[in-house]
Amino acid sequence: xxxxxxxxxxxxxxxxxxxxxxxxxxxxxSELVQSAEQAAARHGYNIIVMTSxxxxxxxxxxxxxxxxxxxxxxxxxxxxxFHTLKLPKGLPIVIVDRLLPxxxxxxxxxxxxxxxxxxxxxxxxHRRIGFISGPKDSVPANDRLKGYLDAxxxxxxxEQNAAxxxxxxxxxxxxxxxxxxxxxARARHERPTAIFASSDQQAIGCMRAAHDxxxxxxxxxxIVGFDGIxxxxxxxxxxxxxxxxxxEIAAAAVAVLLSKQDAPGLGKPLLLGCEISEGETxxxxxxx
Amino acid sequence: xxxxxxxxxxxxxxxxxxxxxxxxxxxxxSELVQSAEQAAARHGYNIIVMTSxxxxxxxxxxxxxxxxxxxxxxxxxxxxxFHTLKLPKGLPIVIVDRLLPxxxxxxxxxxxxxxxxxxxxxxxxHRRIGFISGPKDSVPANDRLKGYLDAxxxxxxxEQNAAxxxxxxxxxxxxxxxxxxxxxARARHERPTAIFASSDQQAIGCMRAAHDxxxxxxxxxxIVGFDGIxxxxxxxxxxxxxxxxxxEIAAAAVAVLLSKQDAPGLGKPLLLGCEISEGETxxxxxxx
DNA sequence: TTGTAGGCGTTATCAT
DNA sequence: ATGATAACGCCTACAA
Numbered sequence: 001x002x003x004x005x006x007x008x009x010x011x012x013x014x015x016x017x018x019x020x021x022x023x024x025x026x027x028x029x030s031e032l033v034q035s036a037e038q039a040a041a042r043h044g045y046n047i048i049v050m051t052s053x054x055x056x057x058x059x060x061x062x063x064x065x066x067x068x069x070x071x072x073x074x075x076x077x078x079x080x081x082f083h084t085l086k087l088p089k090g091l092p093i094v095i096v097d098r099l100l101p102x103x104x105x106x107x108x109x110x111x112x113x114x115x116x117x118x119x120x121x122x123x124x125x126h127r128r129i130g131f132i133s134g135p136k137d138s139v140p141a142n143d144r145l146k147g148y149l150d151a152x153x154x155x156x157x158x159e160q161n162a163a164x165x166x167x168x169x170x171x172x173x174x175x176x177x178x179x180x181x182x183x184x185a186r187a188r189h190e191r192p193t194a195i196f197a198s199s200d201q202q203a204i205g206c207m208r209a210a211h212d213x214x215x216x217x218x219x220x221x222x223i224v225g226f227d228g229i230x231x232x233x234x235x236x237x238x239x240x241x242x243x244x245x246x247x248e249i250a251a252a253a254v255a256v257l258l259s260k261q262d263a264p265g266l267g268k269p270l271l272l273g274c275e276i277s278e279g280e281t282x283x284x285x286x287x288x
Numbered sequence: 289x290x291x292x293x294x295x296x297x298x299x300x301x302x303x304x305x306x307x308x309x310x311x312x313x314x315x316x317x318s319e320l321v322q323s324a325e326q327a328a329a330r331h332g333y334n335i336i337v338m339t340s341x342x343x344x345x346x347x348x349x350x351x352x353x354x355x356x357x358x359x360x361x362x363x364x365x366x367x368x369x370f371h372t373l374k375l376p377k378g379l380p381i382v383i384v385d386r387l388l389p390x391x392x393x394x395x396x397x398x399x400x401x402x403x404x405x406x407x408x409x410x411x412x413x414h415r416r417i418g419f420i421s422g423p424k425d426s427v428p429a430n431d432r433l434k435g436y437l438d439a440x441x442x443x444x445x446x447e448q449n450a451a452x453x454x455x456x457x458x459x460x461x462x463x464x465x466x467x468x469x470x471x472x473a474r475a476r477h478e479r480p481t482a483i484f485a486s487s488d489q490q491a492i493g494c495m496r497a498a499h500d501x502x503x504x505x506x507x508x509x510x511i512v513g514f515d516g517i518x519x520x521x522x523x524x525x526x527x528x529x530x531x532x533x534x535x536e537i538a539a540a541a542v543a544v545l546l547s548k549q550d551a552p553g554l555g556k557p558l559l560l561g562c563e564i565s566e567g568e569t570x571x572x573x574x575x576x
Numbered sequence: 577t578t579g580t581a582g583g584c585g586t587t588a589t590c591a592t
Numbered sequence: 593a594t595g596a597t598a599a600c601g602c603c604t605a606c607a608a
Binding site: 010 | 584585586587588
């Protein structure tokens with residue numbers, strides 16, 4: 001069998017793809033890596049994983065390593081702690097999930113996905129719908145917020161009481177919990193009858209907050225999450241959530257790299273649709 | 289900067305380590321991979337990840353790929369669906385977590401870890417302690433079972449009522465849930481006052497079963513899990529669990545590979561200690 | 577001490 | 593068509 005090192009020295013192909021993610025412990029990213037590995041394997045490619053821990057300096061270092069390794073392309077989920085990302089030209093990089101303004105990339109359509117979830121709640125009869133948003137400086141977080149506002153504006157059409165109720169938070173469990181506490185700490189007739197959380201982990205934290213306040217789910221509060229991680233189906237009750245098309249994202253990223261095109265549509269991101277995964281945390285609102 | 293392909297052709301070192309795991313979606317394995325990546329990075333090594341999906345044929349294929357890639361070593365979590373594992377000699381492989389009888393390897397000390405957890409329950413006053421075991425053909429599952437039996441025998445010393453209550457199950461959430469239902473479906477004075485589950489996912493499934501049966505945790509039932517995955521601290525109430533030393537396992541595996549020794553202690557596995565992570569699912573038993 | 581040649585395994589190209 | 597050869601970049605070993 002041929003020696004890949006020799007081939008890659010002679011020709012210009014290493015059949016190696018690098019993937020840089022902020023944190024492999026995050027189930028969203030581990031599923032992304034796994035899907036990328038499968039997609040790459042289908043083309044005879046292997047994957048080198050690296051973690052940036054959301055640290056821009058580490059990220060730059062990893063890009064350098066992969067470059068000198070002569071990988072054929074890099075799948076990059078940029079660190080949050082972003083600054084100017086200097087891309088080594090000549091090496092195709094596809095940015096995934098956390099799109100950077102001005103760059104092209106591939107991601108779920110967060111905005112329409114959230115809208116889907118909120119509209120699900122609206123259809124059930126909810127009007128006072130709270131929203132736990134992500135960090136202000138995160139592009140996907142802002143897209144999700146827009147989806148919420150889109151849906152609320154539509155629901156508002158002709159009705160007064162669909163004012164937005166927003167709590168800003170990080171994406172993790174603890175932040176979701178305190179955001180939930182904040183949204184729910186008011187009299188019953190002012191309190192939201194449903195909450196949409198920008199991540200499943202937030203949603204689960206919010207479930208905890210509701211539980212601690214003695215608010216039964218879904219009887220007195222409906223909750224919808226976002227992401228569709230395996231964890232969502234392990235809660236009690238099972239979380240209703242908006243599932244991101246992780247496999248499709250990974251497959252598209254690999255396809256772009258192997259087609260040697262720098263980007264899908266030249267600076268225009270490719271957005272893939274989400275779908276609702278119904279759990280047990282949503283029902284019609286009880287009359288006050 | 290040097291070209292790794294050239295170096296690896298000239299010398300015999302690729303500074304690449306392969307890691308083969310059954311499923312990256314399993315939080316235990318994703319943490320293992322992340323830890324391995326960090327440990328390897330400290331030595332200037334990079335990691336190629338591959339997934340076997342617990343399929344022996346795929347596993348063999350991945351080993352072949354890594355061999356021809358000239359990786360300097362392989363970290364292998366063997367697929368469950370094991371058969372004879374033919375190791376390409378000359379290429380150091382370290383078996384991790386799921387030790388194979390006859391091979392050396394590195395893993396948590398499951399037996400003493402479980403004993404630790406069960407003894408925690410005994411100290412709280414529990415005697416009717418149920419155990420959700422893993423699949424019969426899994427080596428770690430059997431080690432965990434032994435740890436339970438060890439602890440129960442000790443607790444039994446001079447007391448009659450510490451008869452083992454065992455339910456066999458797979459390691460996942462659903463199996464833990466049905467095992468929990470099985471153990472709890474009896475009159476209160478016969479029902480266990482505490483359950484030790486062989487995995488956190490089982491434990492969380494079991495919490496769900498208890499919840500569905502109207503059994504409050506920890507008031508009427510204490511639960512302890514095993515693994516220490518992040519998920520354990522996101523349940524309501526937070527799961528008490530026995531944490532595996534994942535980072536240490538990964539670091540040791542990398543160290544073994546880089547030291548070019550085939551194994552720690554020649555056929556004798558290296559076992560690393562676990563520790564208890566206290567949550568909110570344990571308390572002293574209520575009098576019947 | 578400093579410098580240079582050879583060979584690792586491929587594959588592309590060129591010559592027979 | 594088939595086979596020989598050079599070049600990819602680095603490292604080691606040997607020579608000046």
